[in-house]
Amino acid sequence: MEEKALKFAACVIGALTLVMGAALPFFPKFRTRLVDAKEERQAQAEYERQQQGKMQELEILDELPQGQEDARQLKLRLPEDVDGGRITVVNDYVTQCVRIEVPGADNAYFDSYPIVGSSNHIDRLSYSMGNGGVSGSAGAGVIEIVLDRVYELDMDYDDEFYYFDFLTPKEVYDKVVVIDAGHGGRAPGATKQGVMEKKIDLAITLELREIFQERGDNIGVYYTRTDDSNPTFDQRVQLANLSGADLFVSIHNNSLGNGRMSDTNGTQVMYDESLEQSLKFARICLEEVTASTGSKNRGLIEGDSIYILRNSDVPAALIEVGFMTNQRELELLQTKEYQRKTAEGIYRAIRRALKEI
Numbered sequence: 001m002e003e004k005a006l007k008f009a010a011c012v013i014g015a016l017t018l019v020m021g022a023a024l025p026f027f028p029k030f031r032t033r034l035v036d037a038k039e040e041r042q043a044q045a046e047y048e049r050q051q052q053g054k055m056q057e058l059e060i061l062d063e064l065p066q067g068q069e070d071a072r073q074l075k076l077r078l079p080e081d082v083d084g085g086r087i088t089v090v091n092d093y094v095t096q097c098v099r100i101e102v103p104g105a106d107n108a109y110f111d112s113y114p115i116v117g118s119s120n121h122i123d124r125l126s127y128s129m130g131n132g133g134v135s136g137s138a139g140a141g142v143i144e145i146v147l148d149r150v151y152e153l154d155m156d157y158d159d160e161f162y163y164f165d166f167l168t169p170k171e172v173y174d175k176v177v178v179i180d181a182g183h184g185g186r187a188p189g190a191t192k193q194g195v196m197e198k199k200i201d202l203a204i205t206l207e208l209r210e211i212f213q214e215r216g217d218n219i220g221v222y223y224t225r226t227d228d229s230n231p232t233f234d235q236r237v238q239l240a241n242l243s244g245a246d247l248f249v250s251i252h253n254n255s256l257g258n259g260r261m262s263d264t265n266g267t268q269v270m271y272d273e274s275l276e277q278s279l280k281f282a283r284i285c286l287e288e289v290t291a292s293t294g295s296k297n298r299g300l301i302e303g304d305s306i307y308i309l310r311n312s313d314v315p316a317a318l319i320e321v322g323f324m325t326n327q328r329e330l331e332l333l334q335t336k337e338y339q340r341k342t343a344e345g346i347y348r349a350i351r352r353a354l355k356e357i
């Protein structure tokens, strides 16, 4: 009897799983959340894999030598016979991690020459010996500084020391904007007829970057990705929050929940209701992108359930440029001309929003 009951329960569970699997495409919100959760796990795993180099904690000597009240924030002694020009520094804004490669710096160097300065902006300081792999070239020591916010570096050196100052983006630029190309890496986004959304999102972003470079305004623009990487949702939104950005734009493309090709087409913009300025910014994005591309205006959509919108401290808009499930838009979205028009629309929206909201 008990065995029968168990078999019956197994059958019911099996049937329910089948029904839910088949019904999933008809509940787009639930489906979106499942897809999002999967993407986030993948992105986190990719990030952790990159972090696997063996790092050792490093201390900062917090006292500055006498008579150096105007001293720089951080001082690094150059190893003997190493010219400051050979030091390479990479500032990864997305992870707030600064990687400094010092040729000729070995364990003895790190033991005898502490880094001198203020630890005000520093969350973690560590070093590893280069092994020619991801963490650095052989024979070089790699110092990693994890900062508490996004900073620009002001660097300088003399015969003895390499100097670092940390400046907030607002100390360097009049305005600050963060651009987020959707998906990336092993998360392709919507895929139709072999075309991956992540590639279109990135292509539009790179057009936008070109426009910003051409115009030369004093706007600091930070990108969550300019290649096929896949930052976590949290890294994406924190780039906006920790850089003190004025605006945050995420670029995506749409598809119908059931994935079928259809007549449905046009641009829509999502925003979070809790920030009034987000609504204004979203409206400006919608107006400018549809004006520039000639696409149908599908209106504004409340996007409180979207992680990067919900967690943004700054006015944010997520633009769904077009539908990949619409044959005409799928083809348009792949052309450089349409990508450029979209980017021009977003650029105009940003310029307008920086004045109006």
Ligand SMILES: [Zn+2]
Pocket (backbone or CB within 6 Å): 182, 183, 189, 190, 197, 252, 253
């Ligand atoms: Zn997307």
